[in-house]
Amino acid sequence: MTAEAPQVDRPQVSLSKGDVQRSFWLWTFFSHANYNYERLQGTAFAQAMTPIIRRLYKDPEEIKAALRRHLVFFNTEPNVGGVIHGAVIAMEEQRANGADIDDDAINSVKTGLMGPLAGIGDTISQGTITPILLTIGIGLATQGNILGPILYFVLEVGIMLGLAYFMWMQGYERGREGVTAMLRSGLLDRVIAGAGVLGNLVLGALAAQFVTLWIGWHPVTGTVQDQTQYFDIQGTVSSILPGLLPLLFVILTWWLLARRRVSPILLLGVYVAIAMIGAWDFFGFFSTSDCGSFLNAFGACAVPTPSPGG
Amino acid sequence: MTRTLSLLRSPKIVAAAISMGIFGALLVAGPVFGADGDSTGVSLFQALLIGLGYYLSNSPWLAGNGGFFGFYRPLVAGFIVGIILGDPVKGAEIGAAINVLYLGFISAGGSIPADPSVAGWVGTALAIGGGLDAQQAVVFGVAVGLVGTVIFFTRMSVDAVFAHWADARAEEGDLRGVAMMNWLPPQIFLFIISVIPATVAVYAGSAVVADWINWLSSNAPWVLKGFQIAGGLLPAIGIAMNMRFIFRGAAIPYFFVGYLLFVYGRTFTPQLNLVAIAIVGVALAFLHVHLLGDRAVQQRGTVR
Numbered sequence: 001m002t003a004e005a006p007q008v009d010r011p012q013v014s015l016s017k018g019d020v021q022r023s024f025w026l027w028t029f030f031s032h033a034n035y036n037y038e039r040l041q042g043t044a045f046a047q048a049m050t051p052i053i054r055r056l057y058k059d060p061e062e063i064k065a066a067l068r069r070h071l072v073f074f075n076t077e078p079n080v081g082g083v084i085h086g087a088v089i090a091m092e093e094q095r096a097n098g099a100d101i102d103d104d105a106i107n108s109v110k111t112g113l114m115g116p117l118a119g120i121g122d123t124i125s126q127g128t129i130t131p132i133l134l135t136i137g138i139g140l141a142t143q144g145n146i147l148g149p150i151l152y153f154v155l156e157v158g159i160m161l162g163l164a165y166f167m168w169m170q171g172y173e174r175g176r177e178g179v180t181a182m183l184r185s186g187l188l189d190r191v192i193a194g195a196g197v198l199g200n201l202v203l204g205a206l207a208a209q210f211v212t213l214w215i216g217w218h219p220v221t222g223t224v225q226d227q228t229q230y231f232d233i234q235g236t237v238s239s240i241l242p243g244l245l246p247l248l249f250v251i252l253t254w255w256l257l258a259r260r261r262v263s264p265i266l267l268l269g270v271y272v273a274i275a276m277i278g279a280w281d282f283f284g285f286f287s288t289s290d291c292g293s294f295l296n297a298f299g300a301c302a303v304p305t306p307s308p309g310g
Numbered sequence: 311m312t313r314t315l316s317l318l319r320s321p322k323i324v325a326a327a328i329s330m331g332i333f334g335a336l337l338v339a340g341p342v343f344g345a346d347g348d349s350t351g352v353s354l355f356q357a358l359l360i361g362l363g364y365y366l367s368n369s370p371w372l373a374g375n376g377g378f379f380g381f382y383r384p385l386v387a388g389f390i391v392g393i394i395l396g397d398p399v400k401g402a403e404i405g406a407a408i409n410v411l412y413l414g415f416i417s418a419g420g421s422i423p424a425d426p427s428v429a430g431w432v433g434t435a436l437a438i439g440g441g442l443d444a445q446q447a448v449v450f451g452v453a454v455g456l457v458g459t460v461i462f463f464t465r466m467s468v469d470a471v472f473a474h475w476a477d478a479r480a481e482e483g484d485l486r487g488v489a490m491m492n493w494l495p496p497q498i499f500l501f502i503i504s505v506i507p508a509t510v511a512v513y514a515g516s517a518v519v520a521d522w523i524n525w526l527s528s529n530a531p532w533v534l535k536g537f538q539i540a541g542g543l544l545p546a547i548g549i550a551m552n553m554r555f556i557f558r559g560a561a562i563p564y565f566f567v568g569y570l571l572f573v574y575g576r577t578f579t580p581q582l583n584l585v586a587i588a589i590v591g592v593a594l595a596f597l598h599v600h601l602l603g604d605r606a607v608q609q610r611g612t613v614r
Contacts (some may be wrong), residue, residue: 001491002340006317011386026377026489028373029370029373029374030370030374030492030493031370031374032374032378033369033370033472033492033496033497034469034472034476034492034493034496035466035469035471036466036467036468036469036470036472036473036496037466038470038473039468039470043473043476043488043491043492044492045471046488046489046492047488047489047492047493048482050485050486050488050489054485055542060402060483061483063483063485064480064481064482065477067480067485068477068480071473071476071477071480071488075392076611078374079375080336099352105366107403113540115603118418118450122416122418123563124553125379126415126417127416127552127555128556130379131413131414131552132588132591134383134385134409134413135413135588136583136585136588137385137406137485137583137586138385138406138409138410138585139408139585140585141385141388141402141403141405142403142406142407142444144399144402144403145402146389146398146399146402147451148385148389148406149385149386149388149389149403149405149406151388152383152385152386153376153380153386155377156375156379156380157373157376157379157380160375160379161373162376165431190599193561193598193599193602194595194596194598194599195516195556195595196556196558196559196561196595197591197595197598198588198591198592198594198595199454199552199556199590199596199601200468200556200557200561200562200564200565200568201564201565201567201568201587201590201594202568202584202587202588202591203413203549203552203553203556203557203565203568203593204384204564204565204566204568204569204570204571205551205568205569205571205572205584205587206413206568207545207546207549207565207568208568208569208570208572208573208576209572209584210400210407210410210542210545210549211543211545211546211549212325212543213542213543214313214542216471223435229503232435241572242573242577243569243573246542246546246574247335247569248334248542248564249546250481250546250553251551252451253546253547253549253550254549254550254553254557255555256550257550257551257554258550258553258554258557264423264547264551265424265456267547268452268544268547270542271540271543271544271546271547272449272536272544273538273541274442274543275536275539275540276532276533276536277472278536278539278542279533279535279538279539280532280536281532284463293532293535294431295326295448295539296539299529307601
């Protein structure tokens with residue numbers, strides 16, 4: 001089906017830096033423009049290769065073959081994964097100049113690298129950089145500072161574009177062997193390990209800022225000299241460690257999601273139900289406490305002022 | 311200069327410039343026009359802007375990354391909705407609160423558990439239009455975000471058709487045609503299926519939400535209190551989703567350090583923010599990797 005590239009008597013063709021950059025920008029903009037279940041980023045890969053194909057191949061049959069070659073299923077993380085495109089562009093350039101690189105070689109590089117780089121790339125971009133910057137932006141925005149979203153946007157998009165351009169050019173310059181060597185060197189592993197430390201610290205602080213769980217309930221323990229005595233659950237817990245309950249709640253949620261594999265959607269429903277039941281004015285009806293519900297929205301319910309009788 | 315002119319000949323660049331230009335101009339004009347209409351609620355014009363912003367967040371026009379990593383995030387979306395509705399600070403606060411739930415959001419291989427962009431654009435608009443505070447808005451954002459996945463899955467299914475159109479162009483050896491099939495038809499389709507529902511939801515929905523909240527506050531105030539309590543509980547899910555990937559191995563203790571640092575730091579200086587924590591984090595990360603060397607990377611885990 002595919003046209004074999006003639007290997008003799010062809011003029012040398014080489015790509016300019018502009019061609020490689022043009023391809024990079026086409027991918028950066030349109031990698032997910034036609035994201036679909038059948039080929040995922042397949043047509044986007046082909047679009048990104050159009051400046052390369054236009055420069056390297058003049059024979060219409062070779063152009064058709066190159067388009068078919070790059071319209072197949074493809075999916076990776078678009079920024080870090082650009083290293084694949086760089087390596088493939090380098091291979092196409094060698095092929096056009098008569099090197100013995102067939103369709104299978106190019107396909108195997110694409111399909112062989114897209115999985116591992118999707119894993120590494122998603123861990124770096126969606127799993128580490130994004131949540132850390134989001135966490136900082138969210139923290140600022142919550143304090144009423146509009147620099148939060150602006151700072152996040154500028155840093156995130158700047159870092160992602162820089163990372164993507166770097167990986168793309170690395171792929172083109174090093175070629176397929178260089179990319180494989182880079183994956184083995186362990187540098188990426190160190191970056192991920194360091195990002196894990198930073199991510200945990202920031203995430204812990206975010207949990208302290210956003211997760212709130214206040215016990216409103218003050219059970220009556222008895223009456224002393226005509227004054228109702230209450231047991232202050234929230235106050236007792238807070239005296240051990242401020243914020244102990246939300247911390248335990250986050251760890252419980254993590255355990256349910258990660259260890260027990262509970263669906264997050266189910267958990268969502270359960271937590272909303274807990275909140276609604278917790279907000280119900282049980283004790284207003286039974287008048288055992290001035291704090292009407294199990295849970296409270298903002299802060300501890302003040303210990304009720306002692307009232308005569310019970 | 312010639313390079314700039316040659317760029318203008320590309321229909322893609324022109325389309326990107328026009329869509330961003332229109333949105334930018336409307337963004338400035340939004341609060342002005344909005345103020346002319348009835349003082350409460352969201353005007354049709356504002357709703358249309360929000361629908362357009364939602365489309366942009368899923369489109370390629372903001373250099374790809376500016377969409378998925380920028381406008382797609384409720385923090386950014388909420389801020390822009392706030393600008394459109396005349397209260398950027400409140401928009402940013404609501405967007406931030408909704409975004410905590412999606413801290414663990416990872417889109418991998420064409421599957422998403424919920425749609426943060428719908429939660430951010432439509433959820434924030436409904437919350438501001440309905441007069442909810444940031445904590446109450448979280449429940450709304452989640453609900454809208456779950457419904458919004460319908461648009462994503464529709465798009466992922468229908469777009470496969472355009473891949474076959476691209477195949478047909480490839481058989482002609484038509485480079486320009488193949489490139490065009492990747493962006494023009496799918497983006498027209500996405501524009502239609504995202505702008506219309508989002509605009510209608512914001513325009514019609516905000517009045518409904520406002521009425522509903524009014525009714526609740528006089529008849530069942532505990533429901534609103536429940537929303538607030540849920541706004542404190544649900545972030546635990548977003549944070550825990552993210553912890554699945556990084557709360558492991560030698561990095562685990564740092565989570566508790568960060569938590570306590572913030573709890574106690576806040577009692578000393580209420581101005582303490584996460585920028586300071588992040589700087590400490592960079593220092594600790596450097597020390598950790600430097601001191602542990604290769605042992606630091608043994609608990610490596612990736613998203614997939």
